[in-house]
Amino acid sequence: MRVLLTSWGSRGDIEPLAGLAVALQDLGAEAVVCAPPEDDFTALLDRAGVPMVPFGPTVRSIVAKDRPPTMQDAFRLAADLVAARFATLPEAAEGCDALLATGLMPAGARDVADELGIPYMLATFHTFGLPSRHFPPGKRPGKPSSAEETDLKVLWEEDAQRVNALYGEPLNTHRAALGLPPVDDVRGHVHGDRALLAADPLLCPWKDKVDLELIQTGAWILPDTRPLPxxxxxxxxxxxxxxxxxxxxxxxxxxxxxxxxxxxxxxxxxxxxxxxxxxxxxxxxxxxxxxxxxxxxxxxxxxxxxxxxxxxxxxxxxxxxxxxxxxxxxxxxxxxxxxxxxxxxxxxxxxxxxxxxxxxxxxxxxxxxxxxxxxxxxxxxxxGRIRADGATVAAKFLLDMAGREKPPA
Structure with missing residues (x-):
């Protein structure tokens, strides 16, 4: 069994994937991580003994500046990352039985998995960005909601529109090249019907009831035995x-x-x-x-x-x-x-x-x-109450999913 794990984000998005990859290897499976070409990430995955496939720009080139990214930066990055996924993931997923994506809205990952006929799963390390009946969406590049609007259903619908504005055109352009129909709800398409919440239940409790089924595994922790300098x-x-x-x-x-x-x-x-x-x-x-x-x-x-x-x-x-x-x-x-x-x-x-x-x-x-x-x-x-087995729980779930689900190509 072989699983492709992919993310574009900071170390907090990559290290958990390394932890999950190690847990998959411990269960006898193979895992490969597709991540930004950051020297820090290359060293991290090499230390964990996990093969890495680079994709997209470095994260540091986007966020480690003397100013936060502008709206123009965000729209440019969204299109670049969609293109990078369609260009890189098909070859990286060769021989894989499942694909898991996380990090900054991974538009394009599910589409590659569907084209290859392998199961897809979204993972998140927090509940930020997941539609809720209890809290409003966070800030996202694009047209802001009215300050007077308080209806959560309306606010989350407007959040979905901002996601479409960011990712809709580049995603559907690449889908059309594969002969796939357009997607009219990018956020819902990326989330799917269920996702993994890789966060500790005590630190990040989730009791919301939304259309998305969220399976909370606990945090994915990469064991670190390095001595201090x-x-x-x-x-x-x-x-x-x-x-x-x-x-x-x-x-x-x-x-x-x-x-x-x-x-x-x-x-x-x-x-x-x-x-x-x-x-x-x-x-x-x-x-x-x-x-x-x-x-x-x-x-x-x-x-x-x-x-x-x-x-x-x-x-x-x-x-x-x-x-x-x-x-x-x-x-x-x-x-x-x-x-x-x-x-x-x-x-x-x-x-x-x-x-x-x-x-x-x-x-x-x-x-x-x-x-x-x-x-x-x-x-x-x-x-003493923080779980340490989240990566193993998730690895078992993924392997079971890969063994049971074979979506049509």
């Missing part, structure tokens, strides 16, 4: 546990003084600082020895040795910190991150910063909550 080990051993600060691939959305604000707020609490550079290139603000700057490291090994983790609220980082039992301060920027921040606060395992731009005062207050003894105790309790 010697100089980082020395810093950790030299004093009390520091506060970790990292914003992953979030770069264009961050305020330029976020590192200085974080360092000052942490020092105000008498704590040492561990800065992760990330794609924003965070760096020390002086030469004091209470601050250490690191590159990409094993967060699974690191988070158990810090006093708190200050981050952007990506689903992967939130899950890793929760599993480690470390209190969190979440400064959300985009997409599902405000939801993750609110969930951390609701569970009592950290603080949700109000808004994306922290000040010294606001961040100091959030750290006060995270560093309180009761928060640490609660974080330790919750850690």
């Amino acid at each position: 010697d100089d980082l080990e020395a810093f950790l051993d030299a004093g009390e546990p520091p506060v970790y600060v990292g914003f992953g691939s979030i770069a264009a959305y961050l305020s330029p003084d976020v590192a200085a604000t974080a360092v000052q707020a942490i020092r105000a609490h008498g704590r040492r600082v561990l800065l992760a550079r990330g794609w924003a290139g965070l760096d020390a603000i002086d030469d004091r020895d209470d601050c250490f700057v690191t590159g990409e490291v094993n967060q699974q090994a690191l988070f158990g040795r810090v006093a708190a983790a200050l981050h952007h609220g990506g689903a992967g980082t939130t899950t890793t910190a929760a599993r480690a039992g470390v209190p969190q301060v979440v400064v959300p920027q985009i997409a599902d991150q405000p939801f993750c921040a609110a969930r951390v606060a609701d569970l009592g395992i950290g603080a949700a910063h109000d808004g994306p731009v922290p000040t010294l005062e606001s961040l100091s207050a959030a750290l006060g909550t995270a560093l309180a003894p009761e928060t640490a105790a609660r974080a330790e309790t919750v850690a």
Whole structure:
């Protein structure tokens, strides 16, 4: 059995696929990942022993700029990614028995699977973007909804129209070249009748009843056994546990003084600082020895040795910190991150910063909550409730699906 897994997105979209691929291999199947040609992703998948097929532009070329992507950037990227899927996925899926797609709206993946006659499945790492009867859609490039509109059904219909505007023309152009009829609801077409929710039920509960059947597996975690670098080990051993600060691939959305604000707020609490550079290139603000700057490291090994983790609220980082039992301060920027921040606060395992731009005062207050003894105790309790078998659950489901379903070509 062989499965193609594909995504275009940040590390938080690619690492779970590596975890799922390893779980598939453990069950005796083959897995290949089709992902952006990012050096970080190539190294990640190579470490996991998973073959990779590159497609599309690098993510860093789109998001790691001094400004967020414009609407024109979004429409250009949508067309480019649809074209890249139709160009790359057919060959990558050769000999495969199923295709799973995730990341930024993977328009084109289902169409390739249907053309090849293999089962298709969408996966998501959060509920952001899934039609709901309880919350409105998030922001998406295109014509915005009226500020006065409150009817959720109307708002989600308008969201579907924005998806059509982004992806409809390029998708249907490529479908026509294959002799396939046009799609009039791209969002519904990509979602299908059912999808996998690769998120922990405690961190991301889903009780919504919509047309889409959502199968929640738990988060897809890639085991990481790498040791920490010697100089980082020395810093950790030299004093009390520091506060970790990292914003992953979030770069264009961050305020330029976020590192200085974080360092000052942490020092105000008498704590040492561990800065992760990330794609924003965070760096020390002086030469004091209470601050250490690191590159990409094993967060699974690191988070158990810090006093708190200050981050952007990506689903992967939130899950890793929760599993480690470390209190969190979440400064959300985009997409599902405000939801993750609110969930951390609701569970009592950290603080949700109000808004994306922290000040010294606001961040100091959030750290006060995270560093309180009761928060640490609660974080330790919750850690034991986070599932670790999500990738295996999903792998078994996919293999069962591939064995049962053979859609017509």
